[in-house]
Amino acid sequence: MRIDYLEVIHYRNYRRQQIEPVEGLNIFVGENAQGKSNLLESMYVLATSKSTRASRDSELILFGEPSASIRARVNRIKDIDLAIEFDVSLVEKKFAKLNGSRHTRMADVIGQVNAVMFDSGDLETIRGEPSVRRRFLDLEISQTSPRYVHSLGAYRKTIEQRNFLLKEIRERRARPGSLETLSAWNVQLANYGSLLIDRRRSFLSRLSVIAAEAHSLLSDGRDLLEITYLPSFHVNDVSDVTGIQQEFLNQLAFVSDDEKARGTTLIGPQRDDVSFSVSKRDSKLFGSQGQQRTVALAVKLAERQLIEELVGEPPVLLLDDVLSDLDDLRRRRLFEYVGETGSQTFVTCTNLRAFPASILERARIWNVCEGKAEISGG
Ligand SMILES: Nc1ncnc2c1ncn2[C@@H]1O[C@H](COP(=O)(O)OP(=O)(O)OP(=O)(O)O)[C@@H](O)[C@H]1O
Ligand SMILES: [Mg+2]
Known part of the structure; x- marks a missing residue:
């Protein structure tokens, strides 16, 4: 183009x-x-x-x-x-x-x-708050997946309603049947949430390979870039969406009392993060300005390649x-x-x-x- x-x-x-x-x-x-x-x-x-x-x-x-x-x-x-x-x-x-x-x-x-644009705002993906990295994931994946856009919208709505109910329970204003409603929300949360986790995980595993190559070229092979997905609960041992969904439900049961006491949802993609490490050191915490810029740039160059693969x-x-x-x-x-x-x-x-x-x-x-x-x- x-x-x-x-x-x-x-x-x-x-x-x-x-x-x-x-x-x-x-x-x-x-x-x-x-x-x-x-x-x-x-x-x-x-x-x-x-x-x-x-x-x-x-x-x-x-x-x-x-x-x-x-x-x-x-x-x-x-x-x-x-x-x-x-x-x-x-x-x-x-x-x-x-x-x-x-x-x-x-x-x-x-x-x-x-077009792929790199500007100084992209440095925030590396050194900013986790919410910036979640926005980055959502923006990148949404560009190529209408299904992801839909799941994201549905997940956000579910979490809003579920939090509302958890607050009611915490303040003991809950109506009869609210525990049944909560378990219905749990199923929906795990349903949409597992799709998001699955897509984020596969996007990052693809991105990390290409970004590591670009990064190695930029740094003359001196530094190894590793991009790691940090979900709010472990999904390493689960290979598919159904497995993630089941694990999500297990974990919800595990934190249930805590959630009712705090009146909010404690696990799920809204708590995800991504780590960028260079030669085994977290870039956000230990990266120099130039190293952080190189990482941000490598990620953009990887995005360039992903788009090229997609549009031909x-x-x-x-x-x-x-x-x-x-x-x-x-x-x-x-x-x-x-x-x-x-x-x-x-x-x-x-x-x-x-x-x-x-x-x-x-x-x-x-x-x-x-x-x-x-x-x-x-
Ligand atoms: N709507 C507008 N109408 C007129 N001028 C504008 C408008 N929006 C921005 N500008 C001006 O455009 C100028 C150039 O902005 P730009 O961001 O392109 O600068 P730049 O050459 O990239 O500078 P830098 O090297 O500092 O990044 C700025 O002085 C800005 O105030
Ligand atoms: Mg400028």
């Missing part, structure tokens, strides 16, 4: 900007707050219809203007040229256009462009501020690796000193200044 042409109009700090990227490496270089990340963000919106940074779409519109557009021409294996456009407005509903036809349901357009062609790679904290060796390894994947790549940086000359020779470079991007030397 390749973006051949990108145009943003009244988007963030851009009035109107056109860009013709190359197939390989594209670099946006400039001082802080000039508009480098904004360009990467616009391409991420093309893929997902949303920005990772904006809480509201209206934030994407140039101050003082009523609407913003992102237009692109994309080359894909299945249909050579796709014209895609997203329009955000202060008054109208957001819409997209695919080869000229208009869509207001974003589900119809998401995934037409496939390499997704676009968007690397925002990836170079800080990485030493020369890791930078060189990163661009060698990325070059070999065949993913069209966009990188932002504040200067070009970080790039090996051999890499720069093949790249197209834009100087970005005050909402204008100009081809370097052009």
Whole structure:
């Protein structure tokens, strides 16, 4: 997959900007707050219809203007040229256009462009709270599994109602028959919960293999990355969903008194965590800044590969501020690796000193200044 042409109009700090990227490496270089990340963000919106940074779409519109557009021409294996456009407005509903036809349901357009984005927020997956890692799992798995999305929604509803009942029991406000209701909720909880656990476990076992390879390349084989699923109860000895479901019910029986005393559900996917360890040391606790960044990057590169396997062609790679904290060796390894994947790549940086000359020779470079991007030397 390749973006051949990108145009943003009244988007963030851009009035109107056109860009013709190359197939390989594209670099946006400039001082802080000039508009480098904004360009990467616009391409991420093309893929997902949303920005990772904006809480509201209206934030994407140039101050003082009523609407913003992102237009692109994309080359894909299945249909050579796709014209895609997203329009955000202060008054109208957001819409997209695919080869000229208009869509207001974003589900119809998401995934037409496939992109993987790395930005500094991804470091939180490694060093943040467990809830960040659960969100990461849910986002990643949801992208490729509608069944997971459904189970997740059903599980959340079940837990809400079950907690409500447990609170009633704790406060001795429970009505007759509430213990029967509780055991019905238990079955439902174990039913949906076991699906989530099973998918998370298999996603992580696949991810950990690919991420370890990427990580070994980046760190020149010095550090071994291990990604381990940490569910709230052991499922190591159980191989299938039914087994997990049974174990879930066993464990619920085990913590039952405790749950009634505390008025809340104590086990299940809502308590899961993931550990990232480098050479047997937990990255969250002991990783240096550069090590944590390398781990986060390896995870993104693994995600890139998983998407490629799924859609049958390499997704676009968007690397925002990836170079800080990485030493020369890791930078060189990163661009060698990325070059070999065949993913069209966009990188932002504040200067070009970080790039090996051999890499720069093949790249197209834009100087970005005050909402204008100009081809370097052009
Ligand atoms: N809706 C908007 N309208 C106008 N300007 C905006 C809007 N949203 C953001 N900006 C401005 O765009 C500028 C560039 O932001 P961007 O995040 O792209 O910078 P950057 O070049 O990536 O900088 P850094 O090197 O610090 O990451 C910022 O000064 C920001 O205030
Ligand atoms: Mg930036």
